[in-house]
Amino acid sequence: MSTNRLFLISALLLIGALVLYGYYGATPRPPHQRPPGATSPLGRRVVKTDRAWRDQLSRAQYAVMWGGETEWPNSSALTTEHRAGTYHCAGCHNPLFSSATKFESHTGWPSFYAAIVDNAVYTEPDGNRTEVRCAVCDAHLGHVFNDGPDPTGLRYCLNGDALTFALATKK
Numbered sequence: 689m690s691t692n693r694l695f696l697i698s699a700l701l702l703i704g705a706l707v708l709y710g711y712y713g714a715t716p717r718p719p720h721q722r723p724p725g726a727t728s729p730l731g732r733r734v735v736k737t738d739r740a741w742r743d744q745l746s747r748a749q750y751a752v753m754w755g756g757e758t759e760w761p762n763s764s765a766l767t768t769e770h771r772a773g774t775y776h777c778a779g780c781h782n783p784l785f786s787s788a789t790k791f792e793s794h795t796g797w798p799s800f801y802a803a804i805v806d807n808a809v810y811t812e813p814d815g816n817r818t819e820v821r822c823a824v825c826d827a828h829l830g831h832v833f834n835d836g837p838d839p840t841g842l843r844y845c846l847n848g849d850a851l852t853f854a855l856a857t858k859k
């Protein structure tokens with residue numbers, strides 16, 4: 689075997705090892721530390737490993753929900769969704785927001801003035817902003833600001849990638 693070929697095989701093995709290393713993550717994300725006293729509806733909790741979330745979610749969903757990234761404005765069809773229904777966490781299906789509190793913020797992100805129940809989400813400081821997380825699985829959902837409409841004055845600015853929409857069933 690020539691030196692060149694040995695070098696090539698070694699290089700390929702090294703690249704393969706690096707790909708596997710990147711895929712499986714040498715340092716899996718540790719579980720999120722919830723604020724003390726955070727509750728959730730019916731005490732429901734969904735806790736999964738970083739690997740399991742990566743397997744379950746799309747790349748875009750994972751980047752938002754566990755990477756804390758923000759999707760491009762106007763990239764989600766849910767921004768202009770105006771039918772009656774419920775918005776759930778894309779990770780654990782926890783009901784988060786009702787269409788009844790959705791409003792047109794013209795920001796390019798789905799916006800609500802209240803969570804469906806108080807403890808559906810919890811908030812944490814994020815620099816000069818306030819982060820919103822799912823109270824059941826701790827996934828990042830977006831941020832909340834104080835420039836929303838009545839009656840709360842809040843604007844939950846969410847990533848559509850972190851949500852799924854369920855149409856209200858006709859009664």
Ligand SMILES: [Zn+2]
Binds near residue numbers: 824
């Ligand atoms: Zn969740």
